[in-house]
Amino acid sequence: MVNWILGDRFDTVYPHKGSIKALWESKWKFCSQKSIYPFHDGEFEDFEPIFEELIAKNINDPFTDAYTNAFSPIVDKLEEEATTALNNSHPDRAADLFRRAAVVLRISRFPYVSPTTRPDTVTKRAALDRQKYLYMKAASLWNPVINEVIIPHTRRSAKDGPSIPLYIRVPEEASADRPVPVILLMTGLDGYRPDNSQRTHEITNRGWATVICEIPGTADCPADPADPESADRLWTAVLEYMAQRPEFDMTRVAAWGLSAGGFYAIRAACTHRDFLAGSVAHGPGSHHFLSPEWLAKVNDHEYPFTITDSWAEKYGYATTEDFIQNSQKKFSLVETGIMDQPNCRLLLLNGVDDGxxxxxxxxxxFNHGGPKEGRFFEGTVHMGYPHSLPVAYKWLEDVLSPNATQVKN
Known part of the structure; x- marks a missing residue:
């Protein structure tokens, strides 16, 4: 039995669990006012009437169509206003409204969309597809724009899909004569390609390009979720494609894995150490999060809703019980020996109170493989927001500096 640093909170049922009213009033109302996770780039005024309706109708289960459909009227309104603004030659206003509509859809299809659409997930998938459509209408009006590029999965196995969809944003000054560093963003369990506007702004403002790819078992990712090595094939195909783009400086590529993507950023720091100058694992799981002991309590903690069912599907299990009993041996980066390999520079970021x-x-x-770097924030929960973001950018600036010395540990 692990003596968890989380202490008594490991056995605590957090007060927002099971109640949309408690979730809104104790957590999400504040998040939407501050535009922080999971309301990145959102507007409080868009969400307040939606959650008032959900509370009034006592809709507490986010996996239901009733939850997702409650967001549609606001999305319709924002899309209509955006279209009017665009038709009246106000592209900046239109882009802002399309973006806001996409953020509302992000919360409507929360917390998870599988690559496999079933009858009970049709509504969530439709919300994600509409989110991507409206988001790209916004991103096409930005400077620089975000483009969707669909590449062949050249390293696929029999159970991997044939193509890999990417969002790519490149500074205007990038060229074959002036190649730029690249950040490969690995998304999370509930945050996908259209959910990283602020990060791409920060990245391109630093003169870097960004390539955004979803992780196995989520959204549009073609990688076989049940195969631990499918991620390795995925990143190899993506990096080989990136190497074909002359405006990318492939000597200065860093990965940045977000939440569930942090797991893959750690793995890639080992398996793709010769391709990466560095890797940021932000809010990562690696080993203990897959233990039956942790999984028995995680649904009681800070995540807005239940998470084990989504994790089970994300990792390719037919039942949650099978996932709880068997996933650690199969996927743990410690038990499988991945972490005993050398690694590129690897920064671990998280909140100490992550539940x-x-x-x-x-x-x-830190007890496996090469040296690691870490910054853990006391008194903060999953991802260590807001303190972790400045640390990530500063570290990436150091790693991607033209004068940086790249050492494989």
Whole structure:
């Protein structure tokens, strides 16, 4: 039995669980006012009437169509206003409204969309597809624009899909004569390609390009979720495609994995160490988060809704019980020996009080393989927001500096 750093909170049922009213009033109302996770780039005025309706109708289950459909009227309104603004030659206003509509859809299809659409997930999938459509209408009006590029999965196995969809944003000054560093963003369990506007702004403002790819078992990712090595094939195909673009400086590529993507950023730091100058694992799980002991309590913690069913499907399990009993041996980066390999520079970021993945999952990595770097924020939960973001950007600036010395540990 692990003596969890989370302490008594490991056995605590957090007060927002099971109640949309408690979730809104104790957590999400504040998040929407501050435009922080999961309301990145959102507007409070868009969400307040939606949650008032959900509370009035006592809709507490986000996996139902009733939850997702409650967001549609606001999306319709924002899309109509955006179209009018565009037709009246106000592209900046239109872009802002399309973006806001996409953020509302992001919360409507929360918390998880599988690559496999079933009858009970049709509404969530439709919300994601509409989100992508409206988001790209916004992103096409930005400077620089975001483009969707669909590449062949050249390294696929029999159970991988044939193509990999990417969002790519490149500074205007990038060229074959002036190639720029690249950040490969690996998305999370509930945050997908259209959910990283602010990050792409920050990245391109620094003169870097960004390539956004979803992780196995989520959204539009073609990688076989049940195969631990499918991610390795995925990143190889993506990096080989990136190497064909002359405006990318492939000597200065860094990965940045977000939440569930942090797991893959850690893995890639080992499996793709010769291709990466560095890798940021932000809010990562690695080992303990897949233990039956942790999984028995995680649904009671800070995540807005239940998470184990989504994790089970994301990792390719037919039942949650099978996932709980068997996933650690199959996927743990410690048990499988991945972490005993050398690694490129690897930064681990998280909040000490994370109840989604334990801080122990970052700390255990210091006992395996090459040296790691870490910054853990006391008194903060999953991802260590807002303190972790400045640290990530500063570290990436150092790693991607033309004068940086790249050492494989």
């Amino acid at each position: 989604v993945v334990p801080i122990e999952d970052s700390m255990v990595l």
